[in-house]
Amino acid sequence: xxxxxxxxxxxxxxxxxxxxxxxxxxxxxxxxxxxxxxxxxxxxxxxxxxxxxxxxxxxxxxxxxxxxxxxxxxxxxxxxxxxxxxxxxxxxxxxxxxxxxxxxxxxxxxxxxxxxxxxxxxxxxxxxxxxxxxxxxxxxxxxxxxxxxxxxxxxxxxxxxxxxxxxxxxxxxxxxxxxxxxxxxxxxxxxxxxxxxxxxxxxxxxxxxxxxxxxxxxxxxxxxxxxxxxxxxxxxxxxxxxxxxxxxxxxxxxxxxxxxxxxxxxxxxxxxxxxxxxxxxxxxxxxxxxxxxxxxxxxxxxxxxxxxxxxxxxxxxxxxxxxxxxxxxxxxxxxxxxxxxxxxxxxxxxxxxxxxxxxxxxxxxxxxxxxxxxxxxxxxxxxxxxxxxxxxxxxxxxxxxxxxxxxxxxxxxxxxxxxxxxxxxxxxxxxxxxxxxxxxxxxxxxxxxxxxxxxxxxxxxxxxxxxxxxxxxxxxxxxxxxxxxxxxxxxxxxx
Amino acid sequence: xxxxxxxxxxxxxxxxxxxxxxxxxxxxxxxxxxxxxxxxxxxxxxxxxxxxxxxxxxxxxxxxxxxxxxxxxxxxxxxxxxxxxxxxxxxxxxxxxxxxxxxxxxxxxxxxxxxxxxxxxxxxxxxxxxxxxxxxxxxxxxxxxxxxxxxxxxxxxxxxxxxxxxxxxxxxxxxxxxxxxxxxxxxxxxxxxxxxxxxxxxxxxxxxxxxxxxxxxxxxxxxxxxxxxxxxxxxxxxxxxxxxxxxxxxxxxxxxxxxxxxxxxxxxxxxxxxxxxxxxxxxxxxxxxxxxxxxxxxxxxxxxxxxxxxxxxxxxxxxxxxxxxxxxxxxxxxxxxxxxxxxxxxxxxxxxxxxxxxxxxxxxxxxxxxxxxxxxxxxxxxxxxxxxxxxxxxxxxxxxxxxxxxxxxxxxxxxxxxxxxxxxxxxxxxxxxxxxxxxxxxxxxxxxxxxxxxxxxxxxxxxxxxxxxxxxxxxxxxxxxxxxxxxxxxxxxxx
Numbered sequence: 001x002x003x004x005x006x007x008x009x010x011x012x013x014x015x016x017x018x019x020x021x022x023x024x025x026x027x028x029x030x031x032x033x034x035x036x037x038x039x040x041x042x043x044x045x046x047x048x049x050x051x052x053x054x055x056x057x058x059x060x061x062x063x064x065x066x067x068x069x070x071x072x073x074x075x076x077x078x079x080x081x082x083x084x085x086x087x088x089x090x091x092x093x094x095x096x097x098x099x100x101x102x103x104x105x106x107x108x109x110x111x112x113x114x115x116x117x118x119x120x121x122x123x124x125x126x127x128x129x130x131x132x133x134x135x136x137x138x139x140x141x142x143x144x145x146x147x148x149x150x151x152x153x154x155x156x157x158x159x160x161x162x163x164x165x166x167x168x169x170x171x172x173x174x175x176x177x178x179x180x181x182x183x184x185x186x187x188x189x190x191x192x193x194x195x196x197x198x199x200x201x202x203x204x205x206x207x208x209x210x211x212x213x214x215x216x217x218x219x220x221x222x223x224x225x226x227x228x229x230x231x232x233x234x235x236x237x238x239x240x241x242x243x244x245x246x247x248x249x250x251x252x253x254x255x256x257x258x259x260x261x262x263x264x265x266x267x268x269x270x271x272x273x274x275x276x277x278x279x280x281x282x283x284x285x286x287x288x289x290x291x292x293x294x295x296x297x298x299x300x301x302x303x304x305x306x307x308x309x310x311x312x313x314x315x316x317x318x319x320x321x322x323x324x325x326x327x328x329x330x331x332x333x334x335x336x337x338x339x340x341x342x343x344x345x346x347x348x349x350x351x352x353x354x355x356x357x358x359x360x361x362x363x364x365x366x367x368x369x370x371x372x373x374x375x376x377x378x379x380x381x382x383x384x385x386x387x388x389x390x391x392x393x394x395x396x397x398x399x400x401x402x403x404x405x406x407x408x409x410x411x412x413x414x415x416x417x418x419x420x421x422x423x424x425x426x427x428x429x430x431x432x433x434x435x436x437x438x439x440x441x442x443x444x445x446x447x448x449x450x451x452x453x454x455x456x457x458x459x460x461x462x463x464x465x466x467x468x469x470x471x472x473x474x475x476x477x478x479x480x481x482x483x484x485x486x487x488x489x490x491x492x493x494x495x
Numbered sequence: 496x497x498x499x500x501x502x503x504x505x506x507x508x509x510x511x512x513x514x515x516x517x518x519x520x521x522x523x524x525x526x527x528x529x530x531x532x533x534x535x536x537x538x539x540x541x542x543x544x545x546x547x548x549x550x551x552x553x554x555x556x557x558x559x560x561x562x563x564x565x566x567x568x569x570x571x572x573x574x575x576x577x578x579x580x581x582x583x584x585x586x587x588x589x590x591x592x593x594x595x596x597x598x599x600x601x602x603x604x605x606x607x608x609x610x611x612x613x614x615x616x617x618x619x620x621x622x623x624x625x626x627x628x629x630x631x632x633x634x635x636x637x638x639x640x641x642x643x644x645x646x647x648x649x650x651x652x653x654x655x656x657x658x659x660x661x662x663x664x665x666x667x668x669x670x671x672x673x674x675x676x677x678x679x680x681x682x683x684x685x686x687x688x689x690x691x692x693x694x695x696x697x698x699x700x701x702x703x704x705x706x707x708x709x710x711x712x713x714x715x716x717x718x719x720x721x722x723x724x725x726x727x728x729x730x731x732x733x734x735x736x737x738x739x740x741x742x743x744x745x746x747x748x749x750x751x752x753x754x755x756x757x758x759x760x761x762x763x764x765x766x767x768x769x770x771x772x773x774x775x776x777x778x779x780x781x782x783x784x785x786x787x788x789x790x791x792x793x794x795x796x797x798x799x800x801x802x803x804x805x806x807x808x809x810x811x812x813x814x815x816x817x818x819x820x821x822x823x824x825x826x827x828x829x830x831x832x833x834x835x836x837x838x839x840x841x842x843x844x845x846x847x848x849x850x851x852x853x854x855x856x857x858x859x860x861x862x863x864x865x866x867x868x869x870x871x872x873x874x875x876x877x878x879x880x881x882x883x884x885x886x887x888x889x890x891x892x893x894x895x896x897x898x899x900x901x902x903x904x905x906x907x908x909x910x911x912x913x914x915x916x917x918x919x920x921x922x923x924x925x926x927x928x929x930x931x932x933x934x935x936x937x938x939x940x941x942x943x944x945x946x947x948x949x950x951x952x953x954x955x956x957x958x959x960x961x962x963x964x965x966x967x968x969x970x971x972x973x974x975x976x977x978x979x980x981x982x983x984x985x986x987x988x989x990x
Contacts, residue, residue, distance in 0.1 A: 015684050018679045020559065020563060022675070023810040024810055026564070027562060027563060028653060032559040032672060033557065034679060034680060042556075054896055060510075061537075062529060062533055064515065064527040065527055066697065067525055067713065068516050068522060069515070069516030095655050150655055154651045156651045157649070159701070160645055177527060184507070184513045184517065185529060188510030188530070206652075219560050401550055410685075
């Protein structure tokens with residue numbers, strides 16, 4: 001599997017992801033998406049939105065503000081409970097998450113073995129002096145303070161005066177936007193249960209230990225669905241909330257696989273009772289085998305009626321649903337599939353990365369699913385000094401772009417190098433215009449009007465009449481196998 | 496023209512835009528986009544991105560973090576200059592923008608005419624006591640303090656300690672993301688001048704007087720392009736920066752008109768010398784005739800080399816471009832078309848709103864351009880009690896949605912009412928399934944397999960074979976005139 005450093009370096013070199021504010025030394029674990037990264041991210045967002053909102057019959061979209069009323073976080077429990085236990089070292093003043101200390105090896109300056117420092121495995125004490133986890137895991141000397149709770153919401157001040165009345169929080173999750181708008185959506189859209197409200201947007205958490213590239217950052221983007229179900233209903237003989245919870249676990253697992261994540265890199269992890277969030281009846285994580293090991297890609301929780309009930313309590317408003325059949329008001333249960341855009345980007349990059357040996361040379365290729373790939377087609381001139389070739393390339397680029405396929409032109413290297421570059425950013429197909437295509441007016445030779453299409457994965461090449469390009473790409477980018485399309489045209493040697 | 500209150504009310508009732516955190520009394524001038532608003536917003540974002548990034552040969556995309564390194568704002572001048580002059584009333588403690596006072600009428604409690612309060616026009620003094628603008632415009636009693644500068648950036652604290660070292664600002668504009676990544680993009684993407692970097696994303700400004708619905712909010716979304724040009728070049732005999740400035744003014748004016756904004760509601764406003772921002776050589780605003788009067792929709796500035804030069808100075812990095820022909824390093828000039836997503840939404844809503852009299856009844860219709868309309872097609876059953884009709888509707892909804900057109904189903908009212916509702920949210924076409932379509936199995940009658948397509952603007956109706964639906968809608972939504980498509984099918988009476 002590709003390691004994180006290789007990915008970070010590829011992402012920077014090829015314009016996927018840059019360190020934020022890099023010219024100023026970077027801002028702790030913040031990242032900017034470059035020209036290819038933003039296309040990758042847009043594709044992931046758009047596929048999620050298409051599959052969850054547009055194609056389904058039972059989901060509506062929403063986009064709430066990042067800044068919400070402070071009482072939202074009182075009702076949700078975030079003000080009180082969205083905390084991490086922190087400890088400080090009395091010597092070096094470093095700060096740590098108390099709940100992470102037991103799982104990490106620590107650096108120890110042993111007083112019993114002068115001038116000697118060594119690493120001690122997680123959970124173990126020093127054999128020489130007996131020191132253990134109450135000492136700082138970095139300097140190994142200082143005592144640690146008692147854990148205290150540190151709230152992870154970022155705060156700001158709205159209005160001209162910085163006082164407590166002006167304190168507002170940057171949302172730590174998009175979910176609350178759906179809960180506080182539940183009544184508005186219900187009234188405007190006249191939906192019956194079950195139905196969902198979906199949102200994509202940035203959230204902010206003051207993580208103490210962000211890191212691992214875009215895996216954990218203080219600013220991140222979520223794709224969240226709150227799916228409201230009638231707790232009095234049963235589906236297939238099961239309580240509706242349990243039925244729909246399983247439905248969403250299956251649907252979301254299938255979604256990742258549909259866009260190229262292999263099943264052996266995905267697994268489900270059931271949260272243990274004591275691990276469940278205060279609002280959850282059951283939570284199942286979809287984990288991906290990242291370079292840092294199996295980690296959460298998406299969490300799918302049964303939030304019960306906790307949120308709507310709390311918001312009703314704190315706001316004094318009635319947030320309920322009228323069950324026409326039973327003639328009674330009830331508070332819906334909520335199933336929440338909550339995915340991370342950035343983590344999906346990271347999973348897609350990790351999964352796509354391949355290194356191959358091609359005739360003794362290393363080929364790096366990102367085998368993105370065509371709908372995920374940032375660029376669909378690259379149009380390349382075999383000779384950039386031939387004006388007819390270059391202008392034909394641009395003309396084709398414009399034509400294919402107009403069809404809705406992101407298409408680029410590149411002439412900044414020889415063709416072999418250009419192919420490798422497109423491989424490295426995962427472009428599924430290249431189109432090459434050569435002398436044969438355009439002919440040679442001076443010699444009185446007309447071209448054959450055919451161009452080469454090259455397949456990223458097999459490196460196969462075919463000669464296709466320019467008039468056929470749209471049809472060929474509609475098939476290829478629509479999911480047709482390369483072999484099926486290639487069979488219609490003469491092959492060409494090359495790679 | 497539609498007034499703001501009517502728009503706000505329609506937007507809430509029909510699921511376009513809700514007041515943020517409404518159940519808690521709202522958060523000052525923050526708004527949430529509901530199911531239809533988010534589709535409208537997505538369309539605007541996607542059209543901008545398609546036309547600016549995907550279709551053009553010379554623009555690349557980017558998505559930077561909202562949280563940037565504090566030195567970015569030192570370099571950009573925002574820490575020092577992004578301020579509004581504020582005054583306080585010593586009596587009632589209200590706070591005002593000093594530069595707005597001269598243009599507003601004020602409420603005066605006149606000491607010379609006891610217990611008497613009245614309004615005094617902007618710029619005038621009280622005829623009785625001589626009081627003028629140094630008194631509070633609301634209570635009319637208190638003296639106003641001297642103006643002091645108030646920085647409009649929202650701040651937050653990253654990391655566990657709230658001290659000055661942890662202060663970070665929420666970006667007040669997306670533009671700086673392009674400047675600090677200029678070198679990264681240049682290296683990764685190998686572009687030659689002129690080329691642009693485009694970004695869509697949220698920005699935050701601690702406005703003292705937000706308001707007018709989504710026109711001025713503290714959290715808002717920008718669509719910004721930084722177009723880098725070679726200041727040594729000339730185009731058509733003019734300095735390149737001036738040529739491209741005009742190019743972008745024309746391009747952006749045409750863009751709004753292409754998606755339905757009429758030319759009489761658009762105008763250009765040249766910034767006066769003394770009004771220019773510190774970085775600008777020339778700025779031209781595109782103004783729209785909103786309900787609140789002519790106001791800025793987009794600003795197009797020539798930022799010169801100010802930003803890249805300042806970031807180079809403050810960061811100590813070289814931010815320049817090597818001119819291959821002249822064999823010299825230079826700092827590019829920047830032309831910046833900066834549009835607001837929310838203001839474009841407001842302009843589109845304002846422009847689309849029409850009230851008509853249809854046979855003595857009021858019809859409210861949003862005449863959105865098809866590419867702007869949140870929903871493209873509504874599939875409606877004439878009789879919701881006939882199972883074959885309902886299931887055929889859902890089947891058609893799924894089929895049309897799968898073609899990429901946002902399609903909804905609605906059966907919560909009689910057909911006339913359903914049409915009016917779709918008119919009011921701007922859905923260009925309705926498809927109605929009736930008894931004629933499906934026939935009546937009990938009576939042994941087979942249906943004719945045709946459905947009604949109804950046109951929002953003319954209210955014309957035609958009977959179209961189900962097999963033709965995709966072709967008909969590809970034409971209609973692709974820009975074909977209703978009359979041209981309608982001529983192919985029999986008309987049907989109705990509205």
